[in-house]
Amino acid sequence: MYDEKVRIEAREAMARGESLSAIGKRLGVSRSTLRDWRDNADREPRSSGCPRCTEQPMSAEYAHLLGWYLGDGCLSEHRRQVYALRIACDDKYPRLTDEVAAVIAAVHPTRPVHRTQAIGYTSVVSYWKHWPCLFPQQGSGPKHLRRIELAAWQQEIVAAQPELFVRGLFNSDGCRAANWATRSVGGVVKRYEYPRYQFSNESADIMGLCQEALTRLGVPWRMPRRNALSVARREGVARLDELVGPKA
Structure with a gap:
């Protein structure tokens, strides 16, 4: 798993006369791999297809x-x-x-x-x-x-x-569920249901990433528990219905 930058650096070092052992120790490349690069310098390297190691664009997905x-x-x-x-x-x-x-x-x-x-x-x-x-x-x-x-x-x-x-976050560790609450109307306590989205994760770092992304999208959220995020306001639920929707 070596990108072309490592190959170029290794070949330049070999051209300067640096030993394979020294190059391998410095770049973390085995001697057998270095010998292959040296003896087959004219061979076109096979593209890894990795957008981080090449100039290929990263898929939006x-x-x-x-x-x-x-x-x-x-x-x-x-x-x-x-x-x-x-x-x-x-x-x-x-x-x-x-x-x-x-x-x-x-x-x-x-x-x-x-x-x-x-x-x-x-x-x-x-x-x-x-x-x-x-x-x-x-x-x-x-x-x-x-x-x-x-x-x-x-x-x-x-x-x-x-x-x-x-x-991706909500389809893995989130859900859309029905919540309920009570309200007194004319002296009569009535129960009503409303949809909400919940995202649960034990990692505070991942929770923070979810919070940042929702804020960027203008989706209001709150934290009823340390490891649970809730989106219950009507406009927030409507936005997530567009982006996520029910799992089933």
């Missing part, structure tokens, strides 16, 4: 996938530095499983998207060496036990596509 990843996604390393991106999707909502698969395919269109059945949920999976380039938040342990911060380039994408980011 990345903001959508980032929301899903922060909610129900994870990265796991396999052999040869290949990573699996997994998004867990509740089997009660097959439409969302299809949506996640389509979003992953839009971000990384050159490889297949797999589905792995588990008890009560389906993991939508894609294998690629460059998933850590797109999700630098990856790390060991639950997200709420470590710092989650967006890189500057991710912040720009979320600022440009807050609608897709919010859709």
Whole structure:
């Protein structure tokens, strides 16, 4: 998983006469890989398709996938530095499983998207060496036990596509539900119901990202609990109905 900048730097160092051991230690590249680059300098490198390692544009759907990843996604390393991106999707909502698969395919269109059945949920999976380039938040342990911060380039994408980011967050860790309250009308207590959206997450950092995106969209929100965000005002619910809607 090396981008072209690393290859160029390594080849320039080899041209200056620097040893393979020194180059490998400085750049984190194996000696066998360096020898291959040296002995096959004229071979056209195969494009990784990674928009972070090349000049290729990032799909707008990345903001959508980032929301899903922060909610129900994870990265796991396999052999040869290949990573699996997994998004867990509740089997009660097959439409969302299809949506996640389509979003992953839009971000990384050159490889297949797999589905792995588990008890009560389906993991939508894609294998690629460059998933850590797109999700630098990856790390060991639950997200709420470590710092989650967006890189500057991710912040720009979320600022440009807050609608897709919010859709990913709410479709993973949110819901649209009916709430109720009572009101005294003419001395008679009446019960009435109203819809609201709720987003739940144990990570204060991810909750903050959701708050920022909603504020950017002009959607009013409040925090009834530390780990739960509520959107109940009529104009806020109407806006999220446009962007998210019920899961079923």
